[in-house]
Amino acid sequence: MKQRILGRTGQSVSEIGFGAWAIGGTWGEVSMQDAEAALHAALDAGITFIDTADVYGDGRSEKIIAKVLNERGGERPYVATKLGRRLSPHVAQGYTAKNLNEFIDRSLENLQTDSLDLVQLHCPPTEIYYTPEVFGVMDDMVAAGKIRHYGVSVEKVEEGLKALEFANVSSIQLIYNIFRQRPAELLLHEAKRRDVGIIARVPLASGLLTGKMRADTAFSADDHRAFNRNGEAFDKGETFSGVPYDVALDAVEDIRRFVTGDVTMAMFALRWILMNENVTVVIPGSKSKAQSEANARASEIAALSDETMIALKSIYQEKIAPWVHQRW
Numbered sequence: 001m002k003q004r005i006l007g008r009t010g011q012s013v014s015e016i017g018f019g020a021w022a023i024g025g026t027w028g029e030v031s032m033q034d035a036e037a038a039l040h041a042a043l044d045a046g047i048t049f050i051d052t053a054d055v056y057g058d059g060r061s062e063k064i065i066a067k068v069l070n071e072r073g074g075e076r077p078y079v080a081t082k083l084g085r086r087l088s089p090h091v092a093q094g095y096t097a098k099n100l101n102e103f104i105d106r107s108l109e110n111l112q113t114d115s116l117d118l119v120q121l122h123c124p125p126t127e128i129y130y131t132p133e134v135f136g137v138m139d140d141m142v143a144a145g146k147i148r149h150y151g152v153s154v155e156k157v158e159e160g161l162k163a164l165e166f167a168n169v170s171s172i173q174l175i176y177n178i179f180r181q182r183p184a185e186l187l188l189h190e191a192k193r194r195d196v197g198i199i200a201r202v203p204l205a206s207g208l209l210t211g212k213m214r215a216d217t218a219f220s221a222d223d224h225r226a227f228n229r230n231g232e233a234f235d236k237g238e239t240f241s242g243v244p245y246d247v248a249l250d251a252v253e254d255i256r257r258f259v260t261g262d263v264t265m266a267m268f269a270l271r272w273i274l275m276n277e278n279v280t281v282v283i284p285g286s287k288s289k290a291q292s293e294a295n296a297r298a299s300e301i302a303a304l305s306d307e308t309m310i311a312l313k314s315i316y317q318e319k320i321a322p323w324v325h326q327r328w
Contacts, residue, residue: 092124104141258304
């Protein structure tokens with residue numbers, strides 16, 4: 001498993017991480033046994049970066065991570081969590097020192113640790129990026145020893161660029177995949193220049209880029225791919241990267257012809273992200289041991305050719321960009 005440095009944290013992490021949203025909830029039913037097996041398999045494969053959030057399963061994801069890490073003992077992987085989405089309503093006025101500290105205390109308890117490695121503001125309202133007092137609260141929590149570093153998880157490129165103006169932001173998490181290529185135009189370069197780590201989420205476009213979905217694929221009622229296609233519960237871009245399902249399926253068929261040998265489309269899609277040296281870690285989700293093992297293998301496959309990269313950009317520009325490029 002290859003390693004990269006997470007920006008100004010100085011922390012070396014595996015370039016493939018473990019996205020722990022799926023083991024928390026809103027991806028269909030995942031048993032405790034399968035969730036724990038998925039995480040164990042990821043760690044066994046050399047993954048040293050775990051991304052979770054306090055709202056994933058209302059703390060379930062954080063608690064599973066704590067249980068598995070306590071069982072394993074030894075050197076702990078780097079664990080990033082998030083805060084802010086517990087606010088109801090989720091408005092900028094709720095980002096007070098009192099609320100943020102309460103969220104942090106809850107995550108400290110869930111993860112059974114005295115200090116959190118990395119805490120990310122969880123896709124806060126855009127107004128927060130113009131509210132330096134919130135970042136001051138995060139600085140205070142670093143000074144108090146509750147957290148070691150903090151970053152932001154953003155919906156839009158513009159939010160990421162604004163976040164870079166705050167001197168102690170250590171990381172930016174954003175959607176970056178074959179269907180969401182805009183961050184590579186400016187944001188990823190600027191983050192690298194300022195020594196800010198990049199965490200790439202939704203790398204498989206909610207499973208579309210595994211190549212396994214069809215027009216008649218059914219999703220359970222508690223799966224966001226069934227209930228959030230039009231942004232009914234949270235930002236539309238988090239589900240299928242905001243691309244209409246039929247448009248995405250058509251583009252997947254164009255991509256499929258570039259996937260050769262024993263490389264799966266999912267591995268191919270993860271390798272595409274890692275071709276950008278400005279990305280620190282990509283965090284595919286996993287609901288099983290087999291998925292975790294397959295995700296980890298993406299670090300081992302050969303680099304994609306220049307011709308393939310050009311072709312994938314053309315597919316994006318022709319079929320996908322009109323739906324997503326200027327929106328996020």
